[in-house]
Amino acid sequence: MxxxxxxxxxxxxxxxxxxxxxxxxxxxxxxxxxxxxxxxxxxxxxxxxxxxxxxxxxxxxxxxxxxxxxxxxxxxxxxxxxxxxxxxxxxxxxxxxxxxxxxxxxxxxxxxxxxxxxxxxxxxLGVPALTAHRALTVAEDGPRRLHPGALDGRVVLAAGGAGAVGHAVIQLARWAGATVIATVSGPEKAELAAAAGAHHTINYREGDPAAAIRAIAPDGADIVAEVALGANLALDLAVLRTRGTIATYANEGGRAVELNVGQTMVRNARLQFLVLYTAGPRARAAAVRDGALPVGEEHGxxxxxxxxxxxxxxxxxxxxxxxxxxxxxxxx
Structure with missing residues (x-):
């Protein structure tokens, strides 16, 4: 062979x-x-x-x-x-x-x-879908497995919504009933995130992205699936609701993470690091059977x-x- x-x-x-x-x-x-x-x-x-x-x-x-x-x-x-x-x-x-x-x-x-x-x-599937599933199921008050309706009433912020994991976060969160907001770096990536199923896209390089997110979700995001923690932590905390979760699977750009302990503590926030190698039993992407994880440019x-x-x-x-x-x- x-x-x-x-x-x-x-x-x-x-x-x-x-x-x-x-x-x-x-x-x-x-x-x-x-x-x-x-x-x-x-x-x-x-x-x-x-x-x-x-x-x-x-x-x-x-x-x-x-x-x-x-x-x-x-x-x-x-x-x-x-x-x-x-x-x-x-x-x-x-x-x-x-x-x-x-x-x-x-x-x-x-x-x-x-x-x-x-x-x-x-x-x-594999790494992107399993990472996305874990990011969406580590919240203190959240579901442990995704299914239609599991995230009804929740707001999910997908950082880097045009990436492979961000794409899977959007698809799985929408399939499970969440309102999905994606942050992107430009209009082409906004189109990809929207094609994946994001209800709203925010260009984090323009204007005041925290205010734009709060205008959509006044109470804040329940779950942030984060790809660049060092670069985005301030924005994440600005839009995270009380008892919300930041699930971080990467630190693109390699910036140091500066944590405002008081702000995070008062928010009762959860900061969840995740990597599949040590994640324990892994959920299967059952959404495949429902056609919720298509790929190709037309699907973002x-x-x-x-x-x-x-x-x-x-x-x-x-x-x-x-x-x-x-x-x-x-x-x-």
Missing amino acids: KAIIFRDHGGPEVLQLVERDRPGPGPGEVRVRVAVSGVNPADGQARSGIGHRRPFPEITPHLDGAGVVDAVGDGVDPSRIGRRVWLYMAAAGRPTGTAAEFTVVPADQAVPLPDEAGFDVGAS LPLLRFPLHRTADAHRAMEAGAVGKVLVDVAP
């Missing part, structure tokens, strides 16, 4: 296309013929060594993907063979990510993909595609700030 590997940490140039034997599934595992592999910032961090060690001599990258189960290990129902699935956390603590024609994962990390959902949708998430042999270029595009979801087409 063809696979992408890296043996040393570094830039995209460390990624190599090689021929390898097909891996065999062990007990409790399934082997998946990968159709599409999704690229996330976490994949670039793992490749470059940021916050990661390299526990194996060589690693096939990428946490997310979609394809068809073609073999199962002991203890796994053989009827799963031939089933379409989406994969998450495939390369987490394992050498077999989804940037290969075949990969092996624990059976519960190969989630059934409804027939009406394409492989592009499946490969775009443009797709940037690369063939398997150009995986390094896919990483370069992702790290250059490509707007949308970067995908690698593995199957011909």
Whole structure:
């Protein structure tokens, strides 16, 4: 089989296309013929060594993907063979990510993909959708799982609404019944956030974004899903309602976080940090069955595609700030 590997940490140039034997599934595992592999910032961090060690001599990258189960290990129902699935956390603590024609994962990390959902949708779930689901379910008074009506009457602020996680936050929050406000950096990204389902978009580079948000939600936002905590914390606190939650999954720009303890304390605010590697049991994106997580530019998430042999270029595009979801087409 063809696979992408890296043996040393570094830039995209460390990624190599090689021929390898097909891996065999062990007990409790399934082997998946990968159709599409999704690229996330976490994949670039793992490749470059940021916050990661390299526990194996060589690693096939990428946490997310979609394809068809073609073999199962002991203890796994053989009827799963031939089933379409989406994969998450495939390369987490394992050498077999989804940037290969075949990969092996624990059976519960190969989630059934409804027939009406394409492989592009499946490969775009994983990190973005699970991060978004967690961000929307960590509030003190909030639901622990999302479903239609779970966020009725709530206001969700999606920071960076045109990003992959921001896009999933918008879609899931709207599906669950929230009023969704997205902050964006310009009109093109506002169009993407609106296409994803945001009820309101606010350009944070113009005017007084806190006043604009408060005009829409006078009592403030119940949940802020935050991508750049250092840059946006002052705005978040200015629009957070009492007992509200800021769920932060990234700190884009790397700015130091300066916390006004008194303001935060009086607000009884919750500041929730999250990362999937240590998040515990992970919720499944049940919204897929309801068609609530479509992808493509018409749904607010443009797709940037690369063939398997150009995986390094896919990483370069992702790290250059490509707007949308970067995908690698593995199957011909």
